[in-house]
Amino acid sequence: MEISNNRQHLKVLGSGLLGLILTIGIARFCYTTLLPAMQAEAGLSDLAGGYLATINYIGYMCGALLAATIGNLKTKDMLYRAGLITAVITTIGMALTDNIWLWGVLRFFSGLSSASGMLISAGLIMNWLLRHGHRPELGIHYAGAGLGIIVSGLAAELMIGHLDWREQWLAVGLIGSLIAIPAWRWLPRPDTSHQTTSGQRLQDNPPSRRWFLLLGVMYFCAGYAYVISATFLVAIVEAQPALQGDGQIVWIFVGLSATPAVILWDRIARKLGDLNALLIAFLIQIVGIILPALNDNLAVVLTSAALYGGSFIGIVSLVLAMAGRFYPTKPAKLMGRLTLLYGIAQIGAPAIAGIIADRGGSYADSLYIAAAISVLGAGMILILKAGEHREQALKTV
Numbered sequence: 144m145e146i147s148n149n150r151q152h153l154k155v156l157g158s159g160l161l162g163l164i165l166t167i168g169i170a171r172f173c174y175t176t177l178l179p180a181m182q183a184e185a186g187l188s189d190l191a192g193g194y195l196a197t198i199n200y201i202g203y204m205c206g207a208l209l210a211a212t213i214g215n216l217k218t219k220d221m222l223y224r225a226g227l228i229t230a231v232i233t234t235i236g237m238a239l240t241d242n243i244w245l246w247g248v249l250r251f252f253s254g255l256s257s258a259s260g261m262l263i264s265a266g267l268i269m270n271w272l273l274r275h276g277h278r279p280e281l282g283i284h285y286a287g288a289g290l291g292i293i294v295s296g297l298a299a300e301l302m303i304g305h306l307d308w309r310e311q312w313l314a315v316g317l318i319g320s321l322i323a324i325p326a327w328r329w330l331p332r333p334d335t336s337h338q339t340t341s342g343q344r345l346q347d348n349p350p351s352r353r354w355f356l357l358l359g360v361m362y363f364c365a366g367y368a369y370v371i372s373a374t375f376l377v378a379i380v381e382a383q384p385a386l387q388g389d390g391q392i393v394w395i396f397v398g399l400s401a402t403p404a405v406i407l408w409d410r411i412a413r414k415l416g417d418l419n420a421l422l423i424a425f426l427i428q429i430v431g432i433i434l435p436a437l438n439d440n441l442a443v444v445l446t447s448a449a450l451y452g453g454s455f456i457g458i459v460s461l462v463l464a465m466a467g468r469f470y471p472t473k474p475a476k477l478m479g480r481l482t483l484l485y486g487i488a489q490i491g492a493p494a495i496a497g498i499i500a501d502r503g504g505s506y507a508d509s510l511y512i513a514a515a516i517s518v519l520g521a522g523m524i525l526i527l528k529a530g531e532h533r534e535q536a537l538k539t540v
Contacts, residue, residue: 154329155272156268160286160290166226168288173312175377176298184308189501190497193501197489197490198254199253200486202250202255204483205258206259207480208479211478211479216270226263227259230319237312262478266467268284282407282408282464285463292398293398350469361421362458364523366485366492368520385441393445404452409460421524431448436507
């Protein structure tokens with residue numbers, strides 16, 4: 144019986160991990176790795192590239208809104224599975240047209256599918272973990288985002304010089320269709336009762352309004368800081384003469400760092416607390432974001448990629464796991480609300496970066512802005528920590 148339970152546990156975690164590889168790594172991040180090819184071969188401009196990324200995040204935010212407003216677990220299960228299919232269709236669809244408006248539609252629905260993998264599946268998995276007495280952490284689940292980055296980077300690196308931009312989209316779409324099968328089959332249909340398998344009642348414990356607002360501002364800052372590198376890192380590297388041809392390698396380093404980091408952040412949070420772990424992750428992210436703007440040495444840029452990859456995914460994993468523990472009966476509810484703030488930041492940031500680059504600036508200018516906003520996010524964590532200390536002091540009086 145225990146072996147069967149362990150196998151089921153691994154399959155549930157595996158379904159979420161594979162779902163993230165598909166919906167985030169392929170449907171979302173392959174745009175980052177294939178952007179230079181689309182600019183060189185399909186005539187996509189910096190400005191249009193930024194707008195397409197913004198449309199993708201509008202879709203992601205709409206998906207976050209669904210996650211925040213729909214409480215029924217069976218409906219969310221249906222939406223997650225629809226997201227898997229949508230991720231495959233929108234990826235393959237990118238190869239079937241060169242019309243900028245159709246690309247925009249495809250990027251929008253790709254964003255919707257990304258939300259299903261990032262939020263809805265995370266909520267379903269958190270609910271399953273809580274019901275079955277497992278540790279309510281999402282590190283292994285979010286390792287799928289790092290693996291997805293590796294998949295998108297390796298696929299682009301292997302295809303460059305052999306396939307044109309259309310064939311590259313078709314190839315990653317085929318990979319995605321194979322991944323979708325176990326991602327669909329391994330996730331059980333949700334249990335809608337309010338009890339764990341051991342008979343304990345699941346009860347929501349929402350945070351205070353002030354706590355949520357501070358956490359929301361922090362996560363907004365994290366979203367802005369994250370998205371500039373997530374969208375333009377490969378293009379930033381390729382634009383530097385000393386680093387031409389190294390863009391995909393740098394992107395793969397992001398994934399190699401992100402994949403094990405999420406599990407490490409779970410352990411750091413157990414030892415130091417969630418807010419301390421988040422503060423450390425923010426400080427690391429600031430350094431990771433700013434390094435490519437300061438130096439074009441490959442070793443420095445690879446270090447930046449490792450720091451960025453290991454920190455941004457840690458912030459996401461820690462924040463969404465905290466949110467899920469506040470609402471064990473419907474974990475995706477607060478996850479979705481927070482991700483709306485994360486998504487709002489991501490809507491504007493790529494377009495702003497594209498405008499700056501199109502008007503004679505550079506993507507490096509946007510990195511400075513992202514680092515400054517990340518500093519603001521770290522400040523929100525310090526305020527949250529001060530509030531915790533005050534509450535503990537009052538309890539001891």
